[in-house]
């Protein structure tokens with residue numbers, strides 16, 4: 001650690017910058033929740049810290065953040081290890097290969113990107129092993145739904161992923177049947193290049209059908225920096241906010 005003592009405690013310029021940005025986002029959330037008539041049930045804030053250093057997460061924890069999101073296992077695992085002294089809840093929000101399930105089961109409390117049966121099975125097994133050997137709790141699983149009208153390229157190489165809506169009931173059944181997994185709800189990323197409202201409205205409908213069959217699966221993980229107001233309007237319970245709090249992501253590679 002080359003970090004000065006006191007950094008991460010709110011005394012350095014980066015902490016001040018994060019505090020300022022976080023205050024703006026918190027105000028946007030409170031305003032949108034007020035407009036939606038849900039000030040009594042505001043969504044929870046997950047700060048997506050991908051590509052930003054562990055020290056930023058330490059600063060955010062000092063600012064009261066408890067929930068962080070990551071989209072790459074290697075990066076998330078390293079950060080979770082480095083920050084093991086903090087009481088953080090780790091959310092995995094990215095595309096997940098089944099071979100990474102074992103690693104994710106070691107640190108993640110929730111996976112927001114469950115989109116196929118093989119992944120359900122891999123997570124169920126990996127979390128079961130962690131429950132038996134280390135006493136971890138069941139993993140919260142959000143079914144990621146694709147809201148694209150059709151799959152297309154031009155996504156900047158990012159696969160946004162997600163199950164088609166028709167596959168949600170089968171995935172839900174499979175998650176609910178695994179005693180190491182907890183069916184938390186649905187998740188989506190709004191399609192690029194289109195207004196987010198119709199997508200989030202569609203997600204709300206998918207959520208309502210899921211909750212009719214699984215009353216506890218009330219989670220709606222939706223809303224990023226650009227569209228958190230629309231997501232809140234359509235019932236988001238978990239926001240995943242990155243760049244508006246942390247700034248633009250450092251270039252990789």
Ligand SMILES: *Cc1c(COP(=O)(O)O)cnc(C)c1O
Nearest residue numbers: 048071093224225240241242243
């Ligand atoms: C990066 C990411 C976010 C955060 O997006 P911002 O636009 O930076 O707020 C949310 N969800 C997922 C799945 C992500 O990969």
